[in-house]
Amino acid sequence: xxxxxxxxxxxxxxxxxxxxxxxxxxxxxxxxxxxxxxxxxxxxxxxxxxxxxxxxxxxxxxxxxxxxxxxxxxxxxxxxxxxxxxxxxxxxxxxxxxxxxxxxxxxxxxxxxxxxxxxxxxxxxxxxxxxxxxxxxxxxxxxxxxxxxxxxxxxxxxxxxxxxxxxxxxxxxxxxxxxxxxxxxxxxxxxxxxxxxxxxxxxxxxx
Amino acid sequence: xxxxxxxxxxxxxxxxxxxxxxxxxxxxxxxxxxxxxxxxxxxxxxxxxxxxxxxxxxxxxxxxxxxxxxxxxxxxxxxxxxxxxxxxxxxxxxxxxxxxxxxxxxxxxxxxxxxxxxxxxxxxxxxxxxxxxxxxxxxxxxxxxxxxxxxxxxxxxxxxxxxxxxxxxxxxxxxxxxxxxx
Numbered sequence: 001x002x003x004x005x006x007x008x009x010x011x012x013x014x015x016x017x018x019x020x021x022x023x024x025x026x027x028x029x030x031x032x033x034x035x036x037x038x039x040x041x042x043x044x045x046x047x048x049x050x051x052x053x054x055x056x057x058x059x060x061x062x063x064x065x066x067x068x069x070x071x072x073x074x075x076x077x078x079x080x081x082x083x084x085x086x087x088x089x090x091x092x093x094x095x096x097x098x099x100x101x102x103x104x105x106x107x108x109x110x111x112x113x114x115x116x117x118x119x120x121x122x123x124x125x126x127x128x129x130x131x132x133x134x135x136x137x138x139x140x141x142x143x144x145x146x147x148x149x150x151x152x153x154x155x156x157x158x159x160x161x162x163x164x165x166x167x168x169x170x171x172x173x174x175x176x177x178x179x180x181x182x183x184x185x186x187x188x189x190x191x192x193x194x195x196x197x198x199x200x201x202x203x204x205x206x207x
Numbered sequence: 208x209x210x211x212x213x214x215x216x217x218x219x220x221x222x223x224x225x226x227x228x229x230x231x232x233x234x235x236x237x238x239x240x241x242x243x244x245x246x247x248x249x250x251x252x253x254x255x256x257x258x259x260x261x262x263x264x265x266x267x268x269x270x271x272x273x274x275x276x277x278x279x280x281x282x283x284x285x286x287x288x289x290x291x292x293x294x295x296x297x298x299x300x301x302x303x304x305x306x307x308x309x310x311x312x313x314x315x316x317x318x319x320x321x322x323x324x325x326x327x328x329x330x331x332x333x334x335x336x337x338x339x340x341x342x343x344x345x346x347x348x349x350x351x352x353x354x355x356x357x358x359x360x361x362x363x364x365x366x367x368x369x370x371x372x373x374x375x376x377x378x379x380x381x382x383x384x385x386x387x388x389x
Contacts, residue, residue, distance in 0.1 A: 080254060084318070087254070128251070129252055169297040
């Protein structure tokens with residue numbers, strides 16, 4: 001009888017320890033979540049959007065994401081076999097850079113190809129010559145581009161066309177990053193010009 | 208026996224007679240297509256594709272379908288529909304063509320239905336006219352001449368090269384802009 005009582009006391013004590021351990025673990029986990037939330041307080045996840053990449057610019061020079069540090073920039077993913085949204089977005093961006101005037105000098109704008117097989121640096125250079133020279137074309141190997149697509153959480157897929165060639169479905173949002181590399185805003189095709197210009201002006205002012 | 212045969216025959220004749228009016232009506236419903244403002248725009252250098260736009264009205268008495276066509280400066284035309292969802296732009300070939308009900312108007316414009324000019328053999332030059340033929344299921348071939356708008360244009364007509372190029376979109380811009388061709 002006495003031995004049985006002792007065993008049940010020990011059992012109770014052990015359960016008590018389990019409860020304390022669970023409480024401590026829970027508190028630690030909650031603290032961790034709160035800390036994570038604090039880091040992206042204004043826009044959860046914003047600080048972690050985008051990331052490292054190694055690409056090739058339209059002059060054939062290697063271009064690393066490290067070069068973006070300290071410079072507010074716009075990133076647009078597209079391809080040159082694109083009949084509508086890509087040339088239009090580049091055209092609009094050209095107009096906005098003009099409207100921004102000297103303010104635009106501190107901004108960098110990138111057109112990243114999601115179709116590196118056809119968009120060679122030379123082809124990009126020729127294509128982009130119709131737009132503002134401050135727009136840099138980026139491409140690279142399939143692997144390099146895939147890495148950039150992943151980092152920016154961009155969607156891109158090939159769609160075959162009846163002539164045996166293909167077109168691309170792709171994310172067509174322009175991402176705006178501040179000098180710290182934090183996603184500051186986005187531009188969309190559906191927005192009016194004034195809204196887009198206001199966002200770019202804010203980005204240039206924010207630095 | 209002859210009686211039975213007579214009954215069958217008269218039933219067949221009645222069927223033909225009943226069917227006849229609808230055939231007559233079908234003949235009345237002629238196909239008719241009106242195409243307004245066919246346009247394309249300047250492409251960036253080296254581009255292999257371009258987009259064509261137009262306003263198509265079915266003036267006929269029966270539904271018709273835009274199946275495709277051809278244009279002098281491209282190897283091939285496909286009818287495409289662009290859509291934007293959750294920030295993703297998608298291009299889909301409209302394989303069955305665009306149906307246009309009798310009396311209805313369909314506008315091919317940036318951001319929606321368009322003709323995808325594939326395999327450009329020449330770059331469209333601003334102001335030039337590009338010959339093409341559109342193919343309809345009922346109306347057959349319709350000859351068009353695309354006006355070439357500047358790079359980045361969202362429409363043509365009503366004097367403002369940046370308007371939507373048709374009724375609603377062009378409205379807000381008024382008519383105080385310069386008039387082309389004047």
